[in-house]
Amino acid sequence: MVDIVFIVLALFAIFGGLGMILFAQPIYCALSLIVCLVALGGIFALLSAPFLFMVQIILYAGAIITLLLFIIMFLNIKDVNLPDEPNKVTTIFVGAALLIPFNILILKAFSTLPNKPMHILGKDFGSIHSFGIELFRGWLVPFELISILLLAALVGAVVYARKGSVDG
Amino acid sequence: MNNFLLAWIVLIPLLSSMTLGLMYLFSIKVIKIPNIVFTVLGLSSPFLSFMIGFSFFLQMIGNHEIFLYKAYRWLSVDGYDIDMGFMADKLSIFMVLFITFVGGLIHIYASGYMKTDKGYGKFFFYFNLFLASMLLLVLADSPIIMFIGWEGVGVCSYFLISYYYEDTKNVQAGNKAFIANRVGDLGFIIAMITMIYYVGSNGFDYINLEAGMQNVPINVLTFIGSALFVGAIGKSAQIPLFVWLPDAMAGPTPVSALIHAATMVTAGVYMVARFHFLYDLIPNVGLIIAYVGAFSALFAAIIATKQTDIKKILAYSTMSQLGYMFIAVGLGGYSVGIFHVFTHAFFKALLFMGAGAVIVALHHEQNIFKMGGMRSKTPIVYFAMLIATLAITGIPPFAGFFSKDEILLTAFSSGEYLIWGIGVLTAILTAYYMFRLLFVVFHGKNYQESRKLHTISKSMIMPLIVLAFGSIVAGFIGIPEILGGNNLVGSWLNDWKNSSLHVEHSREFILMGINILAAVIGTYVAYKKFFNYDMAIVPKYNGIIWKKFYIDEIYDRFIVKKVKEVSIFISYKVDVNFIDMIVMGLSRGFIKSGHFISKVQNANTRFYAFFMLVGISVISTYLIMVMR
């Protein structure tokens, strides 16, 4: 049962990803990405990470991609503005070929880890409670740093988004 | 002992020349110095040297003393010392005497000849320097010091030949002389260095060399002897290095008289005589020397028969006479050779000076066929020239007869009949071309009467007379025993007297007769052809003899031109197109690769990412292989 769920979700994720890189229209791509991300969220849940499942749905599918869609709409890109991409598929195949050794390498390395059952753990694991405790006990520094990172990104976004005096 | 005076024989002309040189520079840059100052300085040095030399000569009479004087240690490397040493034995003193004497006379002559020249002081600077070098050459006690003089002589001749340096031709002639001499020097240096290694372990003066020579392998000695002889060939203008001598006539006539007749060119002969102890051990090389001399004599005589330039005729005759000398020294008759050097110095100097006088009188005309009838115009010169011509032709009792006769006698008695034959043949030719010259210049008729002659100063005439006298009597010091003389030269130089030189009296007389006959034949032919020659006709010569057997052209074509081609090939082809190409090609290659690589730098983000992907892929592949 879990296997089937996993396979279905994995297929959704993969096809979502493929759709993202294959569709010409950005809007379709964004939608494919949402499919992919939601499927991934499902897999997170399979991996006993309910909090992250939630975050994935809300933050990614909800916020970031919505923002993306908003900007796509906002820019109102017409078909003529879309770049012509004749070599797309060729590049993908060549790139895929080049990525094979990389993937083999990584899978080979992971196969050295001993096999362990991966069924869903109890309620406590992955819950917001245990998550919060881990975050604030052990990972305060990165957490605080994230805030500074976001501040910096904020300043950057402001700088870019602000209309320059000679902008055009 | 007052041996240090030996050094002064050399030092006096040297100092005098230095003073002259500085004074000359001073005079052209600051204040003009009157010529008389130069004259006094320039002329006094040969005679002072002559006096000193004569004093040694006097001390030497009757004993076999050798005077040595080591001034200072010239060089000391690795415990091996070479001294700046002077040595006077009979040979060197003999040379010193006639060099200073004849040289002094030529100095006097030059003071008249060069009177109006702007570089009067410079001329005497060179002249004295030359004299100093020549004296060093003969007075040196070791080959290396001799070489200093040897080269000094060469470079002075260069400067004197190219004395009128504004004209390219003169400088070229000087260059030619110097380079040809240098070829000879190459041989000299090689010989010298070989000697140091094989012979000179105890010291490098003649005495030690002579002692050391005995136990050296014969092939080494042969090598040394041959190399040395190359030096002699260069200096004494023998085949094949003679080409410079005729061209050297570009210098002022006193130069020709001094250098190319009396002194410098005889250095080769002197050198062979000086190394008699070496050549005694290697008679084969001596024979080669004799043959080279013989052929040079003949060759030069043949060329001389067709020349028209008065000085060139004399130059070829010099070469021819030098050939005689080499015949003598090559066959071991060192004293004979030196005797001929001695007599030759007188009459050849006389010939040149006479010719010079004629040339001056005719406003520097040198073609004999444009002269003519000078007998009446310049009678003293005529008689001087006549005596000299008779002397060179070998008419008894003039100087040349005795020495030439002895040479031919030497050749005959050594059993080298071919050489003897060539010698006789050359004697005929000598008589022919010398009288040809004399007849054309002094007896030719229909010359341009209207020409106004340049006056010949007394200082030019006086030495002529002295030398004419010398040309008559010089031979008497070497009258062979057969004629009742006691061969002063031979006994003076008896160290070098070849013991094998004994033939029957009757045969000696016959030989003498043949010589006289040869001279007469030559003279007669010349008389027939050129006495009262019609000067209106300037003969146009052609043919191989007039062209001097194309030797110059051959050298030019096969050596000079080739070297120049190689030079151009090296400096403009190899260096520029090959070696520099590699260097520049390397840098161009760098820049080219830079441009090639910059294609990667195409500002395409996707491409950059792709490039990264390739890198990652390669690294992954490597890791897969490493980690199994």
Place this chain on the structure above:
Amino acid sequence: MNMPDFIYILPLFFVGVGAISLMILSTFKTITIKKGSVITLLFLLFAFFANVYNLNNEDGVYSIYPFVDIFNKMIIVDTFSGYFSTILILGAILTILIGLHYFQKHKGFTVEFFSLFLFSVFGMMLLVHSNELISAFVSLEIASISLYVMIGFEKVIDKRIEASYRYLVLGSLAGLFFLLGTSFIYAATQTTTLGEIGNMALNTVDSNTPLLIIGGTMILITFLFKIAAFPFQNWALDVYDGAPLPVTAYIAATFKAAIFGFILRLVVVDFDLIIDVWDKILVYIIIFTLAYGSFLAIIQKSLKRMLVASSIVHTGYLLIAFVSISVIGESAASSIIFYLVAYFLSALGAFGLIAYISSADQLRITYDDFRGFAKIRPYMAAMLSIFMLSLAGIPSTIGFIGKFYIFTGAIESGHSILAVVGIIATFISVYYYFKLIAVMYFYRSSEMTDVPPLQGIAPLIIGVIALFIIWGGVGNTLIAYFPGVDFLIDMAKSSYESLFLYG
């Protein structure tokens, strides 16, 4: 809160607070560029003094985890980080001083720029202080994101935003490999804290090594990307060229130092066991990096691009020392540190001076524009020459000593071939560095009135840098009781020692 611990993070604190306060201040119209820069300088100076205070620790070499119960060993303060912080802060200070003229002349800059600038300094400093991979990545991101924006700050210029875009895409892409590597290392060792990784690796030698190696390799890829090594170098030329000159100077001089500060710590402390695996890869990477940079630099006509291309070459030199670490840890690491200082000074000087010269207008860009420069501005030309000589590694400059250490180390560790390749690269570099000197001195100028005369603080600062370069190269041969070259290398060595205080 105990005071000593706080003192240790005071430099970081000052910079971070400075960044945030400038962000707030930037909303006020009254804060001009000049005032902003003064404030920035003020914060940086505080940080600098705090840092120097820390460095002058009475124990000599020190190593401390401040607030260990809260920060959980994720931040470390030791001589090593102090040394690098000094470089970074100094770089920032110098950049501000040199670039002030430039920022004032160019319209596009606002006070936010200084805020971002301080953010990036903060990120870099944090990077050398991080003792944990995730924090390190976050620090790296802080620095990078600030830099992306700083590069594209003048968004009216195509060049700038393109550079920004390219750096953003490729930088993020490269950053992903860092995360990937972290995940693998975590998979192998169940920790991301430096020091513990090494211990875990020691304990579980066999089973998880492949994962550790791959994780390390992934991090190495990011590292190679950030320092612009082959084959991850393409961005460098575009980005540096596209960036405003002071920013280019800043990135070239300091960012490399920060990256090396972290990676040295990581490699020396944790990857001791697996570093040999990379030797062969790195050898090829170095050769290609040197070749690529050299060939690219030789064809450049623009001075800026030449300096940038040559910075790839300098990356190659640094990597030579990096390879040597596996054999001769101490001297190789300290030679990297020394070379970083040498390059930092030379590059900052060179870029800074060019920035100063071309701040008024874009007139002096190519070699040819510098024709006869020595006649107009002899002192500037002399300084520029000193920088070029130092970059080329000619004796009597600090660059020579740096190269000396690196090549000696390479030979010592048996990588003679790398030393030879490095030498060849140096030899090529002579061509393009000396070309500038030749152009400045050997030609007559045509028209030369537009150069800003020597005024303000920038030329003074650059002059001081030039003197420092000479001092670093000559040392104490002339002045007997003055610290010589030894001083710098001793510092480098003690900072290396501090990495092992907690074994």
Place this chain on the structure above:
Amino acid sequence: MADSLLSYIALAMILFSIGFLGVISRKNIFIVYMSIELMLNAINLIFISLGRYYETMVPQVMAMIIIAIAAAEAAVFLSLIVVLYRRKKSLDSDIFTVLSQKDAHE
């Protein structure tokens, strides 16, 4: 299948590869951005599966941090896209070639 760590890793790597392919094959800068987001998510998947594998919360925290980083990048990226589109009126990343060596100021 869902019990094996390797299958999760494989899925993650596939997604990562797809993302990489997107970066190298697509000119549209939106899609480039989305590809990077996808890759980030793939890494998240690795972390989370590792968390499950070792039964610890740490990787989940890391994944959370990564999501935050992605958000920060998104802010800058998207604003940059706006700037780029405004200036170039195009989303084709291939036309941004001011800085290529060919066009470098001579």
Place this chain on the structure above:
Amino acid sequence: MDFGILSVIIFLPMFVAFSMLILPVGAKGTRNAAFLTAIIIFILVCMVYYNFQLSGYMQFREHHRWISTYGINYSLGIDGFSLIILMLIATLIPSAYLWLWDGRTKGYWVSMLLIQTGITGTLFSQDLILFYFFWEGMLLPVFMIIGMFGTGNRVFSTIKITVYTIMGSLFMLISILYLGVAFFYEFGSWSFALNDIVQITTLSRTEELWLFAGFMIAFAIKIPLFPFHTWLLETYSNSPTGGVFLLSSIMAKLGVYGIVRFVMPIFPDLYKEFAPYFVWIGIFGLIYFGIAALMQTNIKKMFAYSSASHLGFIVTGIFTLNVYGMTGAAFLIIAHAMATGGLFLLVGKMEYNLGIKAIPALGGIAKKAPVFTVFFGIMLLCIVGLPGTNGFVSEFLIILGTFGFSPSAGVVSALTVLIAASFMFWMFQRAILADNGNDVSQMKDLNFKEIVGMLPLAFLIIAMGVYPDWFFYKIEPTIQHYLVDILEIRNY
């Protein structure tokens, strides 16, 4: 001599140069200061010469720590071989300054002073890194002086010589570093001092070969030996007088000096093993460059070739492995420095007056400038190796040494007397003596200062030719030391 006389000799010119740069002094003031410096250094060098002991070992040693981490020391010292080059420098430079007296800018004088520092520093260094330091440092002022004050395609030739010589010296640097590392591995401490480096025993033959090559390439380029000579032509023909003077008369010799000072003691076995090859390379260069010089129309290029030809001969000399050849080489270094230096000064004047370098465009100088011609002639005769000049003594000794090394090589090397004579005299004919109808009315004869400057050279050329032994005795113990102690040749 406890005040560090060698340091003073090295750094006084540099100090003066920098002072002049900073102080607001004009060209004239700088020139006076430079000349004064040269004179002071001459006096100091005379003191050194006077106090020099007749032994083959290093004297006047100075030793200070410099970069102690790597055992690099500031270590100076001289022996007989350095001494003669030092004397040469001290004599030549004031003379040259008198010649360059008028019309040079401040930068010119500063460069000259800096070059002097580089040269003397190179000469005294006993530590390999220090040596490299000065060796490279020397290049910079040369670079400046050629580039700023040269003629023709000066920038190109400047870059060429710089890149060329730096290439060589960088290979040497690698070799030096390698030696340092080898010393470290063998003895456990760092040192680059020559005395320490020579003790290394662990190098394999292959390593030694590479290191040897590294050193030799650097020196061969500087000298220059065939085939590393192509920088020479452009540089010599485009350099200003002072630059080419120093390049030809001193710096080229420093290449030879480097071989003797460093290559010989560090690689004695290879030195002996490769001696035949280098003897032949030298002889080949001698002939090759000599022939190439023949058809050069640019007078400075011709001298460049002539210089290269003689330097080949010097190299032959130092590789003959016997006292004759090596002393001869040392002597030829002096002789050639004086003659070539003098010639370049003279030609520089000619160029300065007439603005032409092509031989066909010259001629008739002798008439216009007799004193000039006299000095020209003396230098020329020295180059040609005429007895009575020191050129002969040295050539003779080298040929002697070469003959001792191999008779065939000796015989071939004797060709030098012919080759030099042919091109030099031909040039003399065309450029100076013969009147080719060219306008040389601008040519001025030497003025008083120039005569004073040239006199020491001319005097020494002749004095050393007439009484060479007087100059020999300071060198010989050093050469003996090289051969017996370093090369361990006892019976040669």
